[in-house]
Every structure is written in structure tokens, then in C-alpha cells.
Amino acid sequence: xxxxxxxxxxxxxxxxxxxxxxxxxxxxxxxxxxxxxxxxxxxxxxxxxxxxxxxxxxxxxxxxxxxxxxxxxxxxxxxxxxxxxxxxxxxxxxxxxxxxxxxxxxxxxxxxxxxxxxxxxxxxxxxxxxxxxxxxxxxxxxxxxxxxxxxxxxxxxxxxxxxxxxxxxxxx
Numbered sequence: 006x007x008x009x010x011x012x013x014x015x016x017x018x019x020x021x022x023x024x025x026x027x028x029x030x031x032x033x034x035x036x037x038x039x040x041x042x043x044x045x046x047x048x049x050x051x052x053x054x055x056x057x058x059x060x061x062x063x064x065x066x067x068x069x070x071x072x073x074x075x076x077x078x079x080x081x082x083x084x085x086x087x088x089x090x091x092x093x094x095x096x097x098x099x100x101x102x103x104x105x106x107x108x109x110x111x112x113x114x115x116x117x118x119x120x121x122x123x124x125x126x127x128x129x130x131x132x133x134x135x136x137x138x139x140x141x142x143x144x145x146x147x148x149x150x151x152x153x154x155x156x157x158x159x160x161x162x163x164x165x166x167x168x169x170x171x172x173x174x175x176x177x
Contacts (some may be wrong), residue, residue, distance in 0.1 A: 019065060020063050020064070020094070020096060021063070021064050021065070022061050022062070022063050022103050023061065023062060024059070025059065025060045025062055025072075029069070033062070033069070033072060034055075036069065036088070037056060037072075037086070037088075041155075042153075042155035042156075043155055044057075045152070046085050047149040047152045047156075048083065048085065048118075048149075049169065050145075050149070050152070052152050053085045055074050055085065058075065058076055058086075059075060059076075060073050060074035061073050061104065063100055069090070070089070070090050070094075071088055071089040071091075071097060071100050072088045073086065073087045073088075073097075073100035073101065074086045075107070077107075077111055080115070081116075082104065082107070082111070082113040083117055084101070084104055084116060087100060087101065097130065104116065105174070108176070113176065114175065114176050115173055115175050116173065116174045117139065117171060117172060117173040117174075118171070118172050119171055119172075121146055121166050121167075121168065121170070122166065122167055122168040123162070123166045128170065128172075131172045132172075136174045137172065137174070138170060138171070139171040140170075140171040141168060141169075141170055142168060142171065143168055146166050146168060147167070
């Protein structure tokens, strides 16, 4: 079992990272709809159903604190979604580490992901964790909106959401 103790306000809390189970799928589906507008995620023109992908949850006292989903195809692993419901506790980093370890065990030479140009927090997060910007896919979000119309035109900060940015981490 992968556990990590975090001291917070004088009490010891246990965050456990575990693979998603069938029993959690409905709760995860509801969380994905709440956070992403649906269980659909579009990256590079491919529609993924987040509720059907493998992944990991970060749980504390049986309450989900974070979720990561991924898709392994041939020798590559795409991180399709990453949600941490409590910032600055290492939850996102630990979930990311779990997928990276899974990808290495599976023989993947690359872990990659797509984020959008407005997601400045994610761009910094991944770069701090040794991911490199691989490609800028100009105006790709316009095509993604054809597959997932719920994608907003602007971020909460007022940034036009237009481009997909591909990040990767190589293991070869």
C-alpha cells in the first residue's frame, strides 16, 4: 500500500494512493462531471471517457482527494486527467508519480499530456516535474469543441482558450 503521512494542524493524516476500483467508478464519474463538465476529455482529436479509463485515486479516510486517469497505447502513456481537490499537499505530485511508475513498469518510453494555453498552473506544475513542452497545437481547441461543446471559450481569468500544449517526459 502506498501511503504518505502529512502533518496538518497538529494531527497526522494519511493519504493513500490506490488504483481506481469498480466500486469507485460512479463517485469518480460524478466528480469528473462536476470538474470537467462531462466525463468526456478531448486530446489531439481523440475523445476519452474519463469514467472508463484506468487511474489512481488519492484518498484520506475513504474520501477522494485527487484523481488521475491515463491511457497506455503501445509504448506511450497519456495522462488524460489530473485533479487534486486540495492544493499544496503533494496530492497531484503523488498521483503523477504513480502513473509514471506504472508507465515505466509497462515499458513505456514516454509519458505525455495535453493542457490548454490558459492553464498556467498546470504548465508550471508539469515543468517542475521534469516534463518538457513538446509541441504547441495552434487553434486545436476549436476542433476539440466540435467533439466536446462544453469547453468554454474563456478561462475564469479571461484568457481565451485556443491552443493545446503537449508536454512529455521521456524515459529512453
